[in-house]
Amino acid sequence: MRLRDIPSTTQLGLVVSVLLFSMAVACQSSKSVDPTPEPPPTGGGIQYQTTPVTLRKPANFPDVVYDLSKNPLTVEGVALGKTLFYDPLLSRDTTISCGFCHQQFAGFGHSDHPLSHGIGGKFGTRNVPGLDNLAWGREFFWDGGVTSLDELPISPIQNPVEMDLKFSEALYRVQKNPRYPALFKAAFGSDTVTTARFLKAVSQFLLTMVSADSRYDKYVRKEAGGNLNPDELAGLTIFQQKCATCHATDLFTDRTYRNNGLPVGAINDQGRYTITLNEADRLKFRVPSLRNVEKTFPYMHDGRFTTLDQVLNHYTKGVKDSPTLDPALKVSEQLGIALTDTEKKQVIAFLKTLTDDTFITNRALSAN
Amino acid sequence: MKGTITASLLVTIVVGLTVFSCHETEVTPTGRMRIAFDNVAGTSDLTLSTSTYLNAAGESFSVTKFNYFVSNIRLRKDDGSEFVVPQDSSYFLIQEDKPASQTIALSNIPAGNYTGITFVVGVDSARSMADISKRTGVLDPALNNGMYWDWNSGYIFMKIEGTSTVAPAAQNNAFFYHIGGFGRANVKINNIRTLSLPFTGTVARVESGSIPTVSLKTDVLKIFNGSTKLSIAQNPSVMFELYSTNIADNYAQMFSYDRILTNQ
Numbered sequence: 001m002r003l004r005d006i007p008s009t010t011q012l013g014l015v016v017s018v019l020l021f022s023m024a025v026a027c028q029s030s031k032s033v034d035p036t037p038e039p040p041p042t043g044g045g046i047q048y049q050t051t052p053v054t055l056r057k058p059a060n061f062p063d064v065v066y067d068l069s070k071n072p073l074t075v076e077g078v079a080l081g082k083t084l085f086y087d088p089l090l091s092r093d094t095t096i097s098c099g100f101c102h103q104q105f106a107g108f109g110h111s112d113h114p115l116s117h118g119i120g121g122k123f124g125t126r127n128v129p130g131l132d133n134l135a136w137g138r139e140f141f142w143d144g145g146v147t148s149l150d151e152l153p154i155s156p157i158q159n160p161v162e163m164d165l166k167f168s169e170a171l172y173r174v175q176k177n178p179r180y181p182a183l184f185k186a187a188f189g190s191d192t193v194t195t196a197r198f199l200k201a202v203s204q205f206l207l208t209m210v211s212a213d214s215r216y217d218k219y220v221r222k223e224a225g226g227n228l229n230p231d232e233l234a235g236l237t238i239f240q241q242k243c244a245t246c247h248a249t250d251l252f253t254d255r256t257y258r259n260n261g262l263p264v265g266a267i268n269d270q271g272r273y274t275i276t277l278n279e280a281d282r283l284k285f286r287v288p289s290l291r292n293v294e295k296t297f298p299y300m301h302d303g304r305f306t307t308l309d310q311v312l313n314h315y316t317k318g319v320k321d322s323p324t325l326d327p328a329l330k331v332s333e334q335l336g337i338a339l340t341d342t343e344k345k346q347v348i349a350f351l352k353t354l355t356d357d358t359f360i361t362n363r364a365l366s367a368n
Numbered sequence: 369m370k371g372t373i374t375a376s377l378l379v380t381i382v383v384g385l386t387v388f389s390c391h392e393t394e395v396t397p398t399g400r401m402r403i404a405f406d407n408v409a410g411t412s413d414l415t416l417s418t419s420t421y422l423n424a425a426g427e428s429f430s431v432t433k434f435n436y437f438v439s440n441i442r443l444r445k446d447d448g449s450e451f452v453v454p455q456d457s458s459y460f461l462i463q464e465d466k467p468a469s470q471t472i473a474l475s476n477i478p479a480g481n482y483t484g485i486t487f488v489v490g491v492d493s494a495r496s497m498a499d500i501s502k503r504t505g506v507l508d509p510a511l512n513n514g515m516y517w518d519w520n521s522g523y524i525f526m527k528i529e530g531t532s533t534v535a536p537a538a539q540n541n542a543f544f545y546h547i548g549g550f551g552r553a554n555v556k557i558n559n560i561r562t563l564s565l566p567f568t569g570t571v572a573r574v575e576s577g578s579i580p581t582v583s584l585k586t587d588v589l590k591i592f593n594g595s596t597k598l599s600i601a602q603n604p605s606v607m608f609e610l611y612s613t614n615i616a617d618n619y620a621q622m623f624s625y626d627r628i629l630t631n632q
Contacts, residue, residue, distance in 0.1 A: 035501030070499050145520040147552065150500045154509055155518040167510040167518075195510045196501040275520055277556040277610055 034188045035071070035196035048189040050074035053204075055135060058212035060220050060250040066135040066149060066207060071200045073207060076187040081205025083183060084153075084198065086367040090170050091119055091163035098156065098202075099367055101128045105360055107292030108132065108209065114303025118162035125267050127303035130296040132211040132289060132359065138255050142285045142301045145275045149206060150199045171198060209365060211291045212250075213358040216350075220250065228353060234343075235350025242337050243347070245328045252290040252354070258326040259283040261319030261335070265302050282324050294355045308351060312344045397479045399574040401443070402581040404471045405462045406626065407434060410589045416464055423592035425599040429532035429543070431588060434464040435515060436526040436619075437490050437506070440562075443477065444484040446571055451477055459491065461506035461515060462586070471581070481571035485582065486564040489620060490525030493550040493560070497521075517548060520608060524548040525559055526619050528591060534601040543600045545591070546607045547615050557613050561620035572628050583626040594618030 053073035057064060071077075084090065088097040096119050102108040108131035110116065116124035126142050140146040146155060156162040157170050165173075174180050174193045181191035188197050216236075218226030228236065239247075248254040257272040264283065272281040285301045299305040305314065319329050319336035329336055339347065359365070407414040409421040409431070420430045438460045441453040453474055463469045495507065503509065507523070509516040515524045526547045535543045551558025565584065572580040592598040596614035606612050 035499075036504065067499075070501070141519075146518075147497060147521040148500070151509065151518070151521055154516075158518055171510055194504075195508050196504070199500050274608075276554050277608075278554065281554075 034190070035200050036188075036192075036194040048185060050076050050187065053078060053208070055207055056210045056212070058210065058217065058221075058250070060217060061133070061136065061212065062249055062251065064135045065138055066203075068135075068207075071150070071203055073204050074187065076183070077201050077204040078208055080180075080183040080187045081201040081203065082365075083179070084174070084202050085205050089173050089177060090157050090165060092165045093119060095119065096163050098153070101156075101162070102131050104362075104366055105295065106130070107211075107296040107360060109296040111295070112298070112306075114298045114306075116162060118159070119164045122161040124159070124161045125269060126301050127298060129288060130292060131206065131209050132291050132356075133251055134209060135207045136251050139286070143272045143275045144257060144286055149203050150196075152206075153199060153202050167195075171195065174198065209359075211356045211359040214291070214354045214356040216353040217250070217356070219353070229349075231346050231349040232353050233350075235346035235348070236353075238339070238343050238347050239350050242339070246287045246326070247290050253287045255287065257281065257284040257286055258328075259322065259324045260285075260315075261321070261325050261329050262300060262304070262314070263318075263320045265304065267302060269302065271301065280324060283322060284324060290351060291354050292356055292360065294352045295360065308348045309344070312339060312347060315339070316344070397576060398476045399479050399576055400473060400475045400579045401477055401482070401572060401574055402471055402473050402579060403441075403485070404581050404583045405438070405586050406583055407462075407464050407470070407586045407588065410587065414464060414588055421589065423589060423600070424597050425592065425601070427532055427534050427600045429530050429535075429600060431464070431528060431530040432542075433527060433529040434588060435513065435524075435528075436462050436586075437515065437523060438462060438472070438487050439491055439495070440488040441474065442486040443474075443482045443572075444486070444564075444566075445478075446481040446483050450486075451482075453477075455495075459495065459505070459507055461512060463513065477574050479575045481573055482567065482580075483571055484564060484566040485584075486562065489561045489563065489616075489623075490548070490559060491523040491550060493552060496523060496550045497552070517608065522548050522550050522552070525616070526591075528588060532600045534599075535604040539604055542604075544605045544607065545615055547612045547619070549608060549612065557608075557610060559612060559616035561616055563620055563623060565623060565625045567625055567628060570628055573630070578630055581629045583629060585624050585626045587622050587624070590622035591615060591619045594621055 051074055053075055055064065055068060055073055086097050086099045088094045088100070090097065101110045101116055101118070103111055105111070110128035114127060116126060116128045118124060129142065134149055137149060140149065140152050146152050154167050157165050158167055171193050180193065184193060184197060185191045187201055215226060215228065218224065219228050220226070246254055246256070246258060270282050272284040273279070293308070297306055299311050305311050315337045316339050317336060319325070321330065321335055409419070412419065412421070414431060414434065416434070417430055417432050420428050422428050439458055441458050443451045443453070445451065460472045461469060491507065495503065506512050509518065515527060517524060524546045526545070528545045530543055531541050532543055533541060535541045547559055549555065549557045549559040551560060567582065572582055574580065595617055598615060598618065603611060606615055
């Protein structure tokens with residue numbers, strides 16, 4: 001093989017190219033989407049390829065809060081997140097998944113459970129909130145204690161009355177479980193389970209829970225199927241006058257914390273105060289979204305009301321005065337919101353137009 | 369044969385160039401420094417569970433757990449300048465039950481004579497709120513030995529637990545002080561504490577071939593005996609609450625400069 005001894009022009013050219021390429025590559029900073037990038041695998045092999053997903057941003061919604069540039073949605077990431085969301089492996093005795101308390105048919109709330117019901121039949125102190133439009137959330141939980149969607153799952157997984165598993169143990173179980181390596185590899189290019197990969201995958205799935213196809217949405221976007229009857233339209237007008245101060249925008253929450261005049265319950269939950277330690281925040285809770293409100297009963301932070309009638313009766317005649325009562329519920333020394341019986345019926349008729357059947361039956365959000 | 373030689377030569381050149389092409393020009397020589405945290409209780413060495421100590425309130429207690437974060441380290445030079453340890457390598461969790469965690473190593477320090485250190489006890493707000501992928505190692509909420517509040521996003525800056533006969537029987541005679549709170553918006557308390565310690569009477573010489581170890585003492589008694597006299601009987605458990613700022617003020621005084629050892 002004499003020919004091989006002398007590098008041909010082609011070979012030389014190749015070498016030069018490799019040289020230039022390696023110099024360029026060596027100085028490049030990593031722009032990987034992986035939250036915990038590892039050095040690229042040596043010895044070739046198959047490169048992982050993700051398929052991007054565009055987060056739906058409905059025309060009638062405000063700007064997205066979640067920074068998608070730090071966790072771009074991919075088909076593979078969402079799929080991994082969904083698998084984790086529905087996996088009871090993440091609870092101590094492998095009986096409770098996230099989806100156990102966040103039921104799709106109930107707008108991802110826990111139907112008919114006033115207080116969260118977790119492992120071993122234990123109860124928490126608050127009502128399971130429905131999940132929707134989380135990309136527009138600034139803070140999470142009834143008291144806003146969690147500041148990032150990416151950190152949220154740690155809390156229910158570790159909570160002794162919810163899933164009761166140390167998060168490090170959850171990561172370990174996922175790492176050891178045969179179904180996950182391929183899913184992590186597909187989503188992040190590595191089968192190593194890390195805190196960031198786990199949490200960002202769950203976020204990706206949660207972010208896809210966009211509820212924006214109720215009859216009301218179609219009405220405001222002037223789409224087919226967006227017909228509201230006269231009672232519903234009257235209810236909308238009353239709602240805009242008397243409820244939208246707090247349940248603002250088409251997210252139906254201004255994302256603030258307010259005391260809506262509920263008499264203090266036996267649990268004596270001080271709400272937002274436990275997070276800020278400001279006296280002014282006593283008895284304040286996050287204004288919840290009203291999307292799918294027909295399905296997310298019971299209502300309030302402690303689930304004390306089971307029907308929308310009871311909720312409106314609270315606002316008309318149940319509001320209790322206290323130093324932190326929301327000023328909107330005490331106008332000219334008058335407690336509560338004035339509504340006639342007809343107006344209440346109309347408001348409830350309107351609230352039911354916020355039921356998003358597309359969302360609560362969407363197979364992409366269901367357990368397989 | 370010749371082909372193999374040519375090939376290996378080329379590979380060597382490629383690898384060499386790859387490495388070389390990223391090598392920044394060395395301007396100033398750098399060196400390393402170690403900081404050793406020696407946890408003590410007054411004049412005694414701190415030992416977990418087995419020893420008892422007495423606080424200023426006259427209460428006898430033993431310690432079962434003692435952890436704290438040290439971050440945002442700055443080193444003062446004798447010319448008045450300051451070296452700021454790069455953010456990404458400036459977070460340390462000192463744990464009494466993990467001896468290896470008690471000596472931290474700082475590298476790429478410009479050569480020179482250093483006269484003091486400044487650091488934060490805790491984790492600053494920017495890092496506390498940073499993207500989860502920027503919070504690895506001791507900042508990983510899952511893997512930092514319980515130094516994170518998942519219900520109220522943020523790190524526990526200092527955690528001391530122990531037992532005392534004056535602690536409530538209902539708590540199994542245990543006391544708990546979990547102090548954190550990075551001063552997030554609208555939150556009333558901020559327990560970030562920054563302190564500076566001069567290397568009194570000496571300098572830490574950083575140069576190639578000379579690695580100084582600055583020994584600092586961390587006195588748990590100061591957590592109890594400070595501007596607030598902390599009584600276990602009166603406050604057997606303090607976590608995220610207004611009173612915690614008193615304990616943070618106390619523990620900001622628990623560090624003192626001890627001595628400098630070289631090449632050990």
